[in-house]
Amino acid sequence: MIGGHEVHVDAEGFLTEYEEWDEDLAKQLAANIGLDLDDRHWDAIRFLRDDYEKQGETATLRRVTSIGGIPTKELFELFPKKPAKKMAYVAGLPKPAGCV
Amino acid sequence: MTMTMEAPVPVFEDEATGRKIAIICSKGSLDMAYPGLVLANAALGEGIETHLFFTFWGFDIINKETMGHLQFTPVGNPASHMSPMVMGLPGMTAFATHMMKKQIDGIDIPDVPEFLEMITDAGGHLWACRMSADMMHLSESDLYERVEGIISASDFIELSEGAQTLFI
Numbered sequence: 601m602i603g604g605h606e607v608h609v610d611a612e613g614f615l616t617e618y619e620e621w622d623e624d625l626a627k628q629l630a631a632n633i634g635l636d637l638d639d640r641h642w643d644a645i646r647f648l649r650d651d652y653e654k655q656g657e658t659a660t661l662r663r664v665t666s667i668g669g670i671p672t673k674e675l676f677e678l679f680p681k682k683p684a685k686k687m688a689y690v691a692g693l694p695k696p697a698g699c700v
Numbered sequence: 701m702t703m704t705m706e707a708p709v710p711v712f713e714d715e716a717t718g719r720k721i722a723i724i725c726s727k728g729s730l731d732m733a734y735p736g737l738v739l740a741n742a743a744l745g746e747g748i749e750t751h752l753f754f755t756f757w758g759f760d761i762i763n764k765e766t767m768g769h770l771q772f773t774p775v776g777n778p779a780s781h782m783s784p785m786v787m788g789l790p791g792m793t794a795f796a797t798h799m800m801k802k803q804i805d806g807i808d809i810p811d812v813p814e815f816l817e818m819i820t821d822a823g824g825h826l827w828a829c830r831m832s833a834d835m836m837h838l839s840e841s842d843l844y845e846r847v848e849g850i851i852s853a854s855d856f857i858e859l860s861e862g863a864q865t866l867f868i
Contacts, residue, residue, distance in 0.1 A: 601705065601706050601707060602706075602707045607707065609707040609708065611708070612708060612710040612711075613707050613708040613709050613710045614710065632709045633709065633710070633712055661745055661822075662741075662808065662809075662810070662818065663808065665818070666808060666810075667808075671821065672818050672821035672822055673821045673822075676821075676822055676823065680747075681712065681713075681746075681747030682712050682745065682746055682747050683745065684745050685710070685712065686712060689710055699738055699742065700738055700741060700742075700808075700809050700810075
């Protein structure tokens with residue numbers, strides 16, 4: 601259970617079912633890791649969701665910058681320290697598998 | 701019946717763990733530049749303080765003149781899967797470099813200058829080796845503008861205190 605939503609997660613707490621995510625849940629996930637989402641966070645999260653749907657895997661930071669158009673610096677501001685993993689968590693996706 | 705319980709929250713260890721990584725880049729060929737850059741970028745993505753120290757041939761990675769034109773040569777590299785006869789042919793380095801760059805680009809990995817930009821945007825620190833600069837008669841103006849300084853070996857030892865250090 602996450603904030604009243606019944607969902608499936610892995611051992612670390614990342615959602616395992618793409619369809620179980622919604623924006624309301626994202627707010628709860630963000631709050632769990634101390635983030636308060638604003639429009640810029642949402643741009644990144646929506647890109648990650650759309651890209652996953654098309655590609656079948658979670659975008660790396662590099663991809664969020666090169667394809668999603670969000671600068672690296674901004675990603676580190678929005679999701680401090682570990683942007684790739686934090687974004688994936690809030691977007692209800694697995695951790696990115698790519699190296700760069 | 702399915703068990704329902706409160707889902708775990710991943711531990712992202714926001715509080716500084718004190719982990720620190722220093723990477724010494726001593727080679728200037730295309731294939732030897734990337735390992736340091738990839739690892740530095742990965743470390744930064746994990747929230748780890750990261751320093752890159754460029755020395756000897758590694759200077760080519762931060763020298764404005766050369767950074768965009770690093771080369772890969774299959775000569776003397778048994779992992780290149782080419783016959784030794786073919787490796788030494790004229791134009792082979794240019795060809796192998798072209799092929800490698802194409803492969804790198806094909807998986808959306810940035811070229812060297814853009815990679816350094818990404819690393820510094822992520823908070824990474826770039827340092828140049830004093831002795832190499834002196835040997836090659838280069839000053840800060842010859843180097844990529846995001847290099848923070850030309851420092852001595854002892855300066856590097858000082859700033860890498862407590863860091864896990866990799867020599868590439």
